[in-house]
Amino acid sequence: MEDVAIRLAEPRDAFAVSALTLQDDRECGAVVEPGFLDRHADAWLADRARVTFLAEAPDGRPLGMVTASVVTKLPSSRRPDGCWLYVSLLFVTADARGAGLGGRLLEALREWCAENGVSRIRLNAAPRARSLYARAGFTQPPDSLMEWRADDR
Ligand SMILES: CC(C)(COP(=O)(O)OP(=O)(O)OC[C@H]1O[C@@H](n2cnc3c(N)ncnc32)[C@H](O)[C@@H]1OP(=O)(O)O)[C@@H](O)C(=O)NCCC(=O)NCCS
Numbered sequence: 001m002e003d004v005a006i007r008l009a010e011p012r013d014a015f016a017v018s019a020l021t022l023q024d025d026r027e028c029g030a031v032v033e034p035g036f037l038d039r040h041a042d043a044w045l046a047d048r049a050r051v052t053f054l055a056e057a058p059d060g061r062p063l064g065m066v067t068a069s070v071v072t073k074l075p076s077s078r079r080p081d082g083c084w085l086y087v088s089l090l091f092v093t094a095d096a097r098g099a100g101l102g103g104r105l106l107e108a109l110r111e112w113c114a115e116n117g118v119s120r121i122r123l124n125a126a127p128r129a130r131s132l133y134a135r136a137g138f139t140q141p142p143d144s145l146m147e148w149r150a151d152d153r
Pocket of ligand 1: 024090092093096097098099100101102103124125128129130131132133
């Protein structure tokens with residue numbers, strides 16, 4: 001897997017990003033509606049506040065991705081201006097798992113944060129992926145972090 005490239009996704013990658021998302025949805029048991037690829041690709045292209053890295057085989061086949069929303073803080077006199085990231089999906093195709101691509105995608109995201117002055121990444125970890133995130137330096141959030149949900153989704 002050393003010859004797999006990890007690179008920032010560009011607009012031309014919209015359908016690769018959407019196809020990987022569709023694979024993740026299917027793996028989670030979702031029934032994917034007709035037209036999903038177009039709808040997802042359009043939404044991803046329109047979302048300017050998002051950073052996405054792709055793992056790509058030498059023949060161009062997409063093997064994985066990590067995608068995150070960039071949340072920009074309003075200016076404050078108490079702390080420096082800046083952004084943080086919320087990871088909405090980390091996914092590697094089943095045949096490419098266990099070879100370090102998930103770790104490399106997270107590493108690319110952390111490097112991007114360092115280069116862009118982003119100080120925090122948040123995500124919701126699936127139980128099986130917790131050790132991967134822990135190896136990448138993720139820890140439990142502080143007790144002060146709370147959330148509100150309209151329902152069980
Ligand atoms: C999580 C995932 C991206 C890891 O990709 P990968 O290329 O196999 O990652 P690496 O080889 O760098 O690291 C392997 C680690 O992935 C995790 N992992 C392995 N199989 C997994 C699975 N089916 N689902 C979730 N995580 C898994 C484990 O933490 C494993 O580390 P361990 O062997 O020490 O337990 C990949 O398994 C995946 O896409 N799973 C389905 C989607 C998912 O669960 N995404 C994370 C949601 S928070």
